[in-house]
Amino acid sequence: MEYLADGLAAALHLLLHLDDATRAAIAATLLSTGYAMTAAMLLGLPVGFALGYASFPGKRALRLLSDTLLAFPTVLIGLLVYAFITYRGPLGEWGLLFTLPGMAIGQAVLALPIVVSWTAQAVESLDPRCRETLLTLGARPLQVARLTLWECRYAIGMVCVTAFGRVITEVGIAMMLGGNIRYATRTMTTAIALETSKGEFAQGIALGLVLLLMAFAVNLLLAFFRRRGRA
């Protein structure tokens, strides 16, 4: 057990005097997660809102597909995206493999079903009196849709935070599509895996602590949205 205590002490030292490699891993994690979340929100929010709000042919099939993709194994996502962005793949000439944008594509694919399904769920769960109230106040269809989305803001905030938490702690996609290249695509999770395999617990625990702090911040945000959403 001594090595754990030593690792923790060294981790605290590392955290206080962040070295270049740790800083780079944190930056890569935040960048790729940021790209992925931006893409997932831009694509997923309108689709999720439409699924929860409107009625159209094929809606149930789309919802079923989105719900099924929630259980998509991350390794399979990594494999599929790899097949597309590898040098022999259809997007190979873009040179995305082993880059942050390449990783972000895989992470966006992971986050997308979460954003779509849970946004749809949030809109469906909204009190039906909300729409009726807006209509009785003379709102036009576009105004009703806009205000319905606004009324779901806390629930949607919760969706974003949940998807962010899922993406930032993911390791399989980051490893397969990023290649764990130091100072380039090495994220906190892939660094932890690497350092642990080398027996460098201090570095691993330091990065683990940073991840834990982020998870704590994410949970604080979740609690905030949950509290506001219940009102």
Next chain:
Amino acid sequence: MSALYECRDLVQRYAGREALRLPELTVDAGEVLALTGPNGCGKSTLLRLLAFLERPASGLLRYAGGAEPRQEVTLLLQDAYLMRCSVFANVTLGLRLRHQRQDLRAIYEECMRAVGFAAPGELAGRDRRALSGGERQRVALAARLALRPRVLLLDEPTASVDARSARAIVDAVRDCVRRGTTVICATHDRALMAALAAREVALGRRWDESESAAASAPPAGAGGAA
């Protein structure tokens, strides 16, 4: 008076089950109507149809007002819903939806006082969670009054509020009637009907408007005494 609403053989069904059957109903502009009848007889359904929240399964529903009825007709639900924003934002929401930006504060104050709030300014920034059930109902009514509607539809407005709130609601609706607003109110509250001098239309039995009307108070064309 000219007929504002004209309904004939109006039927509404939900999932194949008949929720309302109304052979005939005419509502004149400026009239005050009380819809009565047992639970499940279709009072709320009729109000939803008159508010154009849904279309009837069959029958005729004619509105002789403007081309955009939803801009003239408003409905206060039995258990009113307030949006997740301040009391001020809730009361002025309908006006802002109509892109009215001027005099919002003055209109807010006037409508809140009309529903019995002595100090509207203190409530303006308050969240809906901080309001009691009666206060919510009155704030929701204030939001409808702010629109100066041509038709005010009320679904059991005093059913779930205390006596003080009920009095405030009755007073506010009576003011509306004096201004010439057409009021149609689903209620079991005899005191409310008397206060508004409403013509009673009983639903939920073999429908005969003339019979019901004969047994009820006269129309409130003159303003309605308590």
